[in-house]
Amino acid sequence: MIDDSVKIGSNVKIGEHVIIGENVEIGNNVSIGHHVVINRDTCIGDRVVINESTYLGRVPAANKSMAHRPAKELPPLLIFDDVKIGNHCVIYQGSTIMEGVLIGDLASIRENVHVGKDSIIGRNVMVENNTLIGRFVTIQTSSYVTAYMSIEDHVFIGPCFSSSNDKYMGMENDALQGPVLKEGSKIGNNATFLPGIIIGKQAIVGAGSVVTKHVVDGEIVVGNPAKKIK
Amino acid sequence: MIDDSVKIGSNVKIGEHVIIGENVEIGNNVSIGHHVVINRDTCIGDRVVINESTYLGRVPAANKSMAHRPAKELPPLLIFDDVKIGNHCVIYQGSTIMEGVLIGDLASIRENVHVGKDSIIGRNVMVENNTLIGRFVTIQTSSYVTAYMSIEDHVFIGPCFSSSNDKYMGMENDALQGPVLKEGSKIGNNATFLPGIIIGKQAIVGAGSVVTKHVVDGEIVVGNPAKKIK
Amino acid sequence: MIDDSVKIGSNVKIGEHVIIGENVEIGNNVSIGHHVVINRDTCIGDRVVINESTYLGRVPAANKSMAHRPAKELPPLLIFDDVKIGNHCVIYQGSTIMEGVLIGDLASIRENVHVGKDSIIGRNVMVENNTLIGRFVTIQTSSYVTAYMSIEDHVFIGPCFSSSNDKYMGMENDALQGPVLKEGSKIGNNATFLPGIIIGKQAIVGAGSVVTKHVVDGEIVVGNPAKKIK
Numbered sequence: 001m002i003d004d005s006v007k008i009g010s011n012v013k014i015g016e017h018v019i020i021g022e023n024v025e026i027g028n029n030v031s032i033g034h035h036v037v038i039n040r041d042t043c044i045g046d047r048v049v050i051n052e053s054t055y056l057g058r059v060p061a062a063n064k065s066m067a068h069r070p071a072k073e074l075p076p077l078l079i080f081d082d083v084k085i086g087n088h089c090v091i092y093q094g095s096t097i098m099e100g101v102l103i104g105d106l107a108s109i110r111e112n113v114h115v116g117k118d119s120i121i122g123r124n125v126m127v128e129n130n131t132l133i134g135r136f137v138t139i140q141t142s143s144y145v146t147a148y149m150s151i152e153d154h155v156f157i158g159p160c161f162s163s164s165n166d167k168y169m170g171m172e173n174d175a176l177q178g179p180v181l182k183e184g185s186k187i188g189n190n191a192t193f194l195p196g197i198i199i200g201k202q203a204i205v206g207a208g209s210v211v212t213k214h215v216v217d218g219e220i221v222v223g224n225p226a227k228k229i230k
Numbered sequence: 231m232i233d234d235s236v237k238i239g240s241n242v243k244i245g246e247h248v249i250i251g252e253n254v255e256i257g258n259n260v261s262i263g264h265h266v267v268i269n270r271d272t273c274i275g276d277r278v279v280i281n282e283s284t285y286l287g288r289v290p291a292a293n294k295s296m297a298h299r300p301a302k303e304l305p306p307l308l309i310f311d312d313v314k315i316g317n318h319c320v321i322y323q324g325s326t327i328m329e330g331v332l333i334g335d336l337a338s339i340r341e342n343v344h345v346g347k348d349s350i351i352g353r354n355v356m357v358e359n360n361t362l363i364g365r366f367v368t369i370q371t372s373s374y375v376t377a378y379m380s381i382e383d384h385v386f387i388g389p390c391f392s393s394s395n396d397k398y399m400g401m402e403n404d405a406l407q408g409p410v411l412k413e414g415s416k417i418g419n420n421a422t423f424l425p426g427i428i429i430g431k432q433a434i435v436g437a438g439s440v441v442t443k444h445v446v447d448g449e450i451v452v453g454n455p456a457k458k459i460k
Numbered sequence: 461m462i463d464d465s466v467k468i469g470s471n472v473k474i475g476e477h478v479i480i481g482e483n484v485e486i487g488n489n490v491s492i493g494h495h496v497v498i499n500r501d502t503c504i505g506d507r508v509v510i511n512e513s514t515y516l517g518r519v520p521a522a523n524k525s526m527a528h529r530p531a532k533e534l535p536p537l538l539i540f541d542d543v544k545i546g547n548h549c550v551i552y553q554g555s556t557i558m559e560g561v562l563i564g565d566l567a568s569i570r571e572n573v574h575v576g577k578d579s580i581i582g583r584n585v586m587v588e589n590n591t592l593i594g595r596f597v598t599i600q601t602s603s604y605v606t607a608y609m610s611i612e613d614h615v616f617i618g619p620c621f622s623s624s625n626d627k628y629m630g631m632e633n634d635a636l637q638g639p640v641l642k643e644g645s646k647i648g649n650n651a652t653f654l655p656g657i658i659i660g661k662q663a664i665v666g667a668g669s670v671v672t673k674h675v676v677d678g679e680i681v682v683g684n685p686a687k688k689i690k
Contacts (some may be wrong), residue, residue, distance in 0.1 A: 001246050015555050017247050017477050017495075019264050025650050030418035034479050034497050035247075035513070037264050037282050052497050053265070053318070053516050053548070055282050061314045063332035065348045065366050084521045087550045088283070088513070088566075090317045090335040090353075102523035106551040107316075107566050108335050108353055118525045123568055124586050126354050126371045136525050138630055141586050142604045142622075144372045144389050144419075156630040158651075160622035162372075162390035164437055169416040170368055170386040186629040189604075190622035190670075192390075192420040192438030192654040207624055208652030208670030208684055210420075210438030210454075224438055224454045224670075224684045231476050248475050249494050265477075267494050267512050283495070283548070285512050291544045293562035294580045295596050318513070320547045321564040336548075336582055338565050354583050356601045356619075374602045374619050374649075392602075392620035392650035394667055399646040400598055400616040422620075422650040422668030440650075440668030440684075454668055454684045 003040075015052065026055075027081070039093070041076035048079055051087040051105070058092045060111050060129070062168065067170055068147075074111050086123065104141065116153065131178065140189070150179030157181070158207065160187035167195045182217070192224075233270075245282065267324070271306035278309055281317040281335070288322045290341050290359070298377075300359065304341050316353065334371065334399065336421055346383065370419070379408030386445070387411070388419035388437065397425045412447070422454075463500075475512065487541070499553070501536035508539055511547040511565070520571050520589070527630055530589065534571050546583065564601065576613065583600045586662075591638065600649070609638030617641070618649035618667065627655045642677070652684075 002008075002020045002192035009027045011022030015034035020026075024028030024038050032038075036050050039057025050056065057077045074094030079085075083097050086105035087174050094111035097103070101115050104123030109115070113127055116135035121127065125139050128147035135153045139145065143161035151157070165176040177196035181187065185199045198214045205211055206222030206229075220229045232238075232250045239257045243263035250256075254268050257276035262268075266280050269287025280286065287307045290300030304324030309315075313327050316335035324341040327333070331345050334353030339345070346365035351357065357371050358377035365383045369375065372393035379413055381387070395406040407426035411417065415429045418437030428444045435441055436452030436459075445451050450459045462468075462480045465551050469487045475494035480486075484498050487506035492498075499517025504599070510516065517537045518532030534554030539545075543557050546565035554571040557563070561575050564583030570633045575585055576595035581587065585599050586606035599605065603621035611617070625636040637656035641647065645659045648667030658674040665671055666682030666689075675681050680689045 016479050017265070019246050035265055035283070035471060035477070035495055049521070051518075053283055053495070053513055055317050056319065057282075058335070059317070061279070063312075063314065063330050063348060063350060065330075065350050065368060066332070082523075084523065086521070087515050088318055088336070088548055100523050102521060102526070105518070106548075106566060118523060120523060120525050124354070124584070126505075128371065138525060141588065141600070142345060142372070146389065146419075155440060158624055158626070159606065160390075160620075162438075164388055164419040166388070169388060169418070169434075189624040190420070190628070190650070191594075193684065194418075194437050204629075207654050207672075212437075240682070247495070249476050265495055283513055285547050288511075288547060288565070291509070291546070291562060293542075293544065293560055293578060293580060295580050295598060309493075316567070318548055336566060354584070358601065372602070376619065376649075379598070390620075392668075394618055394649040396618070399618060399648070399664075414479070424667050442667075 009046065020058070033087070039077075043091075044079045045081035045083070045099075045196055047082050049084040051085060051089075053087055054085055054089040054091075055095060056085075056091050058090050060092060067174065068176065092129075098135070110147070120143070122159070134183075146178050148176050150180045152181060152183040152185075154184045156182045156186045158187055158191070160190040160224075161187055162191070163193040165195045185215075250339075251287070263317070269307075272304055272309070272443075274309045275311035275313070275329075277312050279314040281315060281319075283317055284315055284319040284321075286315075286321050288320050290322060297404065298406065301341060304390055312320055322359075328365070340377070352389070364413075376408050378406050380410045382411060382413040382415075384414045385411045386416045388421070388439065390420040391423070393423040395425045415445075469506065477599075481517070483516050493547070499537075501553075502539070503536055504539045505541035505543070505559075507542050509544040511545060511549075514545055514548055514549040514551075515544075518550050519551060527634065528636065531571060558595070569627055570607070582619070594643075606638050608636050610640045612643040612645075614640060614644045615641045616646045618651070620650040621647055621653075622651070623653040625655045645675075 020041035033052035035053045056067040072228040078096045080099045085103045090108040092111040095113040098117040100118040109127040110129035119137040122141040124142045127145040140159040146165045165178040168174045179197040182201045183204045192210040200217035204220040209226040210224040212225040263282035265283045265316040272287040278426040308326045310329045315333045320338040322341040328347045330348040330350035339357040340359035351365040352371040354372045357375040370389040376393040376395045395408040398404045409427040412431045414432045422440040430447035434450040439456040440454040480526045481500035493512035495513045502517040538556045540559045545563045550568040552571040555573040558577040560578040569587040570589035579597040582601040584602045587605040599620040606623040606625040625638040628634045639657040644662045652670040660677035664680040669686040670684040672685040
């Protein structure tokens with residue numbers, strides 16, 4: 001079911017049982033898999049590939065236990081040229097996915113996220129809201145990017161990375177502080193980041209480390225708690 | 231395709247390509263997204279929201295390598311008023327989701343689970359069978375709740391939590407012992423719990439900790455293995 | 461929509477809104493859930509169960525930030541007799557799933573993977589490409605199996621396992637080395653494995669351990685870094 005208001009470019013391939021909502025715009029040479037749902041206002045560039053059962057333009061939900069309510073009015077989801085999105089992904093309104101980004105199967109990206117040019121969001125990666133991801137960033141499979149996090153260009157995050165932003169764990173009057181990963185830093189698999197941690201440029205965090213303090217530029221840390229390697 | 235035996239309340243919104251099986255009951259003002267499948271006997275209250283591609287009422291499966299076979303005959307899945315369920319979720323027969331619960335995208339809940347009023351099951355959270363989750367509990371994104379676990383009211387679990395119940399790792403004659411998280415305890419992100427661990431009321435477990443022993447009421451533990459903070 | 465070239469055995473049950481591509485072969489007594497998509501050339505044995513919204517035969521994708529490009533020409537996905545596949549799974553071309561394997565909901569298996577007879581791939585498990593998994597292996601919920609890994613018969617991997625294969629984290633000229641888990645080894649939940657680690661026969665790795673060195677046959681290790689238990 002494709003709404004009458006949808007604008008579709010030339011040479012667009014649309015699968016079976018696809019639903020496209022009001023005012024969606026789709027560029028040229030786009031490929032849309034079976035069972036895809038594109039919610040209203042989403043804007044899709046040229047040569048974008050959207051695989052089967054993916055949902056674009058999700059509106060945030062909340063219940064009364066949520067300390068931090070999501071934004072109510074969001075701009076449209078913008079997907080730029082040459083983006084490839086896997087199967088069974090869920091991407092929210094108000095986010096921007098820049099040119100050439102690759103998003104793996106079963107990944108989800110919340111609202112108000114910016115993903116820079118040519119970055120990779122791996123399979124089963126969960127990205128929370130209000131996060132800024134730079135260019136040529138790799139976030140590997142099953143990693144977790146918390147809200148209000150900042151990931152600069154050329155950062156490499158191994159699989160199963162875990163971050164947090166909430167020092168007081170769900171209590172009231174609690175300002176969320178996402179970690180900051182500076183340019184070119186590299187994070188090993190299954191590392192754990194506490195709220196507000198800053199990782200310096202080209203710094204390296206070993207696999208399985210628990211990072212409780214800032215790491216300066218170029219430093220290598222490992223362990224629980226993570227300490228500088230001699 | 232909606233079976234003739236289905237009972238549907240007033241003002242129910244049903245998306246495209248939805249399949250609803252025998253004897254399903256749906257309350258008033260319910261919203262069902264595109265490509266949702268609701269299996270037989272499922273009972274859904276008023277004002278429930280079910281997002282796209284979610285599957286409700288899954289029957290457990292097994293193969294011959296499984297030491298602990300799932301139950302064969304299960305009661306229907308019950309979803310109470312004002313529950314909101316995200317996209318691409320899989321929820322099994324025999325579970326009960328109480329009023330006001332929020333379930334994130336790509337989450338799954340196995341059979342014989344009780345989720346108490348107003349709790350949050352985050353995106354990509356996996357809850358195993360025979361688990362009891364209290365009221366106003368928050369389980370954040372990508373956490374793993376093992377079978378036979380008990381989580382009391384007002385517990386907060388950060389993202390990427392990992393729990394286990396199987397001391398002898400898949401060997402025969404092995405009684406499963408899920409951890410117990412007592413009222414108001416708070417668990418940091420990517421913490422690891424061994425089988426049968428009891429966390430006391432209002433106790434706090436730091437991010438990345440590996441909890442190998444019980445933690446008494448109000449205690450704060452961190453590290454691998456987790457030890458009391460002075 | 462079922463392509464004319466598809467060969468279907470007797471007593472096959474096919475759900476609503478299923479799409480089956482060119483030259484797919486399906487055995488006898490197979491059950492295919494609603495919204496399933498089976499891509500071209502996939503070959504499915506007898507008594508296979510494929511649950512709702514699962515996608516079989518996915519072709520790998522890449523972008524320019526990817527250091528290791530996926531293979532371009534792949535053989536068909538082969539699914540042998542009595543395999544059961546959960547809901548919302550994504551399984552790639554070029555893999556082989558042997559008799560009696562159980563795959564949980566929301567799991568994904570990349571290309572060129574072999575899963576041996578009667579093994580279990582748990583819910584939300586991600587298996588990367590070119591991995592060899594033996595017989596009677598259990599990989600529990602939300603675990604991550606990296607590329608070029610080898611898992612021998614009767615291995616038990618607890619939930620939230622994390623492995624890696626890339627010592628230099630995304631840099632060029634970097635040969636990937638997946639860990640090797642020898643016969644009957646047992647890995648606790650949320651353990652972290654560095655690239656190329658070899659775990660000996662019947663060895664045991666404790667929950668939450670960070671394994672930085674090889675573990676010899678029958679040894680038990682725990683901690684960060686993991687050390688032999690006395």
